[in-house]
Amino acid sequence: MTGDTAEVATQNDLAPAALPAADTPAEAKKRKPKTAPNPKRQKEARQRLDSLFSDRSNVWVIHYSCESFYDRPNGASPRITSLAVRSLDSAQTHSFSIHQVAERLKVPFAEIEARYDELERQMLDAYYQHLGAHRGMKYLHWNMRDINYGFAAIDHRYQVLGGTPVLVDDARKFDLSRILIDIYGVAYIGHSRLEKLIEKNEIQPRDMMTGAEEAQAFIDGNYVGLHQSTLRKVDVLANIAERAQNKHLLTNTTWWEMHGGNLRTALDWVADNKVIALVIAVIGLVLAIYAIA
Template sequence: MRKLDSGQTVSFSIHQVAELDGIDLAGITAHYDSLERKMLDGFFAHVGGHRGMKYLHWNMRDINYGFAAIEHRYRVLGGEPVFIIPDENKFDLARLLIDIYGVGYTGHPRLTTLLDKNKIQPRDFLNGASEAEAFEQGNFVGLHQSTLRKVDVIANLAGRAQDRSLKTNTTWWEMHGGRMRAFVNFAAESRTFQLIAGTASIVGLVITFQPALPASVWAVVSGVFASDP
C-alpha cells in the first residue's frame, strides 16, 4: 500500500515475517501457512487501523484476484477480518483508464504495454507467469520486490493520467467521443469559437430585425462587420 500524497509504502510479505520468526528462506515452505497467517494478520490490522481510506488498484475485483481473494484466504487460515474495505472505497485504475481513453488505448496485456508506451522502466516487475514461477521456486524476495514495483507503477500511471501527460494509443478525436461530442467539447472550450458564435448571433439578430431599421442604420451596422471581421 502506497500513500499517493507522500509516497510512503507499507508492505506485507512472507519472507519478512519469516525473518522476524528466525526462519531462513529455505525454511519458509515448511512453515508457509503459519507465516501467511501472520502476514495477513498484519495486513488486516493495518486496514482496520486506517478506516475510511480509499484504495486505487489494478483489476482487484473478484475472488480469483482481488480483495475478496485476500479475505477468503485469511478465513481459510482461521482468521476473520476485523474490517473489510467497502466497495465504494475501491477504485479500479484499469477500468478508469478505459473510461477515459477508450478500450483501445493500449495493447494487451494493458499494464505492461502502457509501461512501454510511457517509457517507464519495469525494474523488478514480474508478469503473472513470472510471478507464478518465482513462487514455485521459492523466490519470495523477488515476489516482494515485484509487488513493491507494481504499486509504484500504479501510482505513477495515476499521476500521469491526472496531469494529462499519460501517453496512449487514443487520439484526441477518439478520446472526446467522435464527431458530435468532440465538436460540442471544442465549442464549449474554445474562446475563438465562442467569439465567432457571439458575432454570428449579433448578425442574425440584426438580419432578423433589418426590415424595421432605417436604411442608414443598417448600412452602418453592415459596414462595421464588413470592415472588421
C-alpha cells in the same frame, strides 16, 4: 501472480501462416475496431481520477502477489506471498511479505513451505491491522475485482486461515485499469495492458515481474523477488495514474478518437468556454434581428 494474465503462445500461434490478401481502404476501415471512448464515461472517469488526486493524502495504491489462481483442480484458494500499500501523496509504502515474517520469527528459509499457513496468517494479521488503523481510506488498484484476484480473494484467504478481515467498502475501491479504459477507450493499449503501458511510456520496470513470472517465482520459492515485484508495481501504478491525471499518458488512442471527431470537440469547447458561448449567442441574436428587419 497478479491481475494481468500471461499471454501464452500455442503451436498454432507459432506455425507459419499464409499471407492474407490486402484489404481495400473500405474493408480496412470496416475491420478497424472502434476505440473511441464513450464521452459520458470518459468525463466521469476523469472526474474520479481528479477527485482521487485532490484527496491524495487519503488514497493508497495497493497491489499484491500470490500463487497462481489458474489450474487449481482442488479449488483451494491461492496463497498470498506479499502485499504493498503506497500513499498516493507521500509515496511512503507499507509492505507485508512471507519472507519478512519468517525472518522475524527466526524461521529458516528451508522451513517456509512447511510453515506457510502460520507465516501467511501473521502476514495477513499485520495487513489487516494496517487497514483497521486507516479506516475510511480510498484504494487505487489494478484489476483487484473478484474472488480470483482482489480484495475479496484476500478476505477469503484470511478467513480460511481463521482470521476476521477488515472490509473495505466497494465505494472506496478504484480500479485504475477500468478508469483508463473509460478515458482512452477499450483498445487504448495492447495486452497485457500494464506491461504495454510501461513500454509505451518508457517506465523502467526494474524488479517488476509479469504474471507468469510471478507464478513461476512462487513455485521456485523466490519470495524476495515476488516482494520486490509487488513494491515496484505500486510505484508503477502511481506513476501511470499521475500521468493519466496530468493528461501526459501515452496510449495507442489517437487525438481524433479521444475527442470523438471535430463536431463533438467544437461543441465541448464551446460548452466549456462561457465567453465564447455568450459571443455566439449574441451574434445569433443580432443575425436574427437583422433577418427580421
